[in-house]
Amino acid sequence: MTDQMIAWQVEEWIRDYEFILREIDRLTTLLNRIEFAGGQKLTATYGDEAAMPKGSAGISQAExxxxxxxxxxxxxxxxxxxxxxxAVDQMQEERHLIVYDCMMTGMSYTAISDHLECSRDTIRKIKTEIIGNIVKEVKKVNFLQHLKSLKTAV
Known part of the structure; x- marks a missing residue:
């Protein structure tokens, strides 16, 4: 993957950070939910009902x-x-930390520039630096390979 493609991917992760956190919460509640398929009948069944096939209480292959x-x-x-x-640990400048935090919460260029009282161009330059540093870290630790290995692991 080229640096530009990795940068786009990192921007997408940052833009979707709030969604990712909500999805993590939703998936953990789904996966940790204990489902009990009902109790056993305590009375005997007779006639046609006794001859009918019963569903299994376990989880199907599709599930x-x-x-x-x-x-x-x-x-x-x-x-x-x-x-x-x-990635926050790698940043030294206070402005970079503030812009990164604002980006993670989904603020626009205009909102961030109003917040810091500087131009949108300055925010764009800071954002480009932040993304560049994160791209270097992604390449250094082979993070994309790590994500691919997670897809095949489970």
Missing amino acids: LRHLDRREKRLLKYEAIANFLNK
Whole structure:
């Protein structure tokens, strides 16, 4: 992948950060929910009802595949969220930290420039520096390879 493509990917992760956190919460509640398929009947069945096939109380193969897909997605989103949170540790300048935090919360260029009382062009330059530093870190730790390995792991 080229640097520009990685930069677009990183921008998308930052833009979708709030969504990723909400999706992590939703998937963890889905995967951690314990489903009980009802109790056993305590009375005997007679006649036609006794001859009818009964459904299994376990989880079907289709449901297991859905759970596996959700778990893979959960692992991917958790890895992205952790990586973006660790990117803060690499930043030294206070302005970069503020702009990055504003980007993570979904603020626009105009809103960030109003917040910091500087031009949109200055914000764009800071954002480009931030994205460039994160792209270097992505390449250094082979993060995209790590994400691909998560997709095949579960």
